[in-house]
Amino acid sequence: MSVLLAALVLATQEKHTPKPLPQAAKSFVTVGEANTVLFQLESATRKILKVGGSAKKPSENKKEATRAQIIDGLFAIYEVARPKFRIAPNPIKFDDKVFSVTGQSRGRLQILVRQGFVGRVSPLATSKTPGLSLEEFGDSIGLFVARLADLSHTPSRQWSPYLWDR
Numbered sequence: 001m002s003v004l005l006a007a008l009v010l011a012t013q014e015k016h017t018p019k020p021l022p023q024a025a026k027s028f029v030t031v032g033e034a035n036t037v038l039f040q041l042e043s044a045t046r047k048i049l050k051v052g053g054s055a056k057k058p059s060e061n062k063k064e065a066t067r068a069q070i071i072d073g074l075f076a077i078y079e080v081a082r083p084k085f086r087i088a089p090n091p092i093k094f095d096d097k098v099f100s101v102t103g104q105s106r107g108r109l110q111i112l113v114r115q116g117f118v119g120r121v122s123p124l125a126t127s128k129t130p131g132l133s134l135e136e137f138g139d140s141i142g143l144f145v146a147r148l149a150d151l152s153h154t155p156s157r158q159w160s161p162y163l164w165d166r
Helices: 003-013 031-048 069-086 102-117 134-150
Strands: none
Touching: 031 069, 031 134, 069 102, 069 134, 102 134
């Protein structure tokens, strides 16, 4: 009886095809969005690491943020946190010929890559587009925060394998 009931239910149901999920248009991060995130990150960094001063208030600019502006913002946070670093990491080797940023931001990018705050072949460093998508920006911030946390705490030999041979 239950098999017959299941067969009737299946036969009477409409064929359901799931609707495709809407895809967000690939938009670039605006200056206002980037400045808001960088402001919050700098404020949190100053509070957690007990560094004096205050972060610069973000602007509400709707223009697309350039990669150079994002690099400059990350470098400013790096400079705020640098006195509180507990360890000196081994420098990361990279080929700066692949970097597509010019000017003062290029030197800052080299420092951030050498210290591990920016991926050496990341969109922030090597992309041919002037800005970053929301995903790319989020990935760049995530890597930056992870490295900031890594360098600003005192590591334990028990849980840090890279210290075992030192």
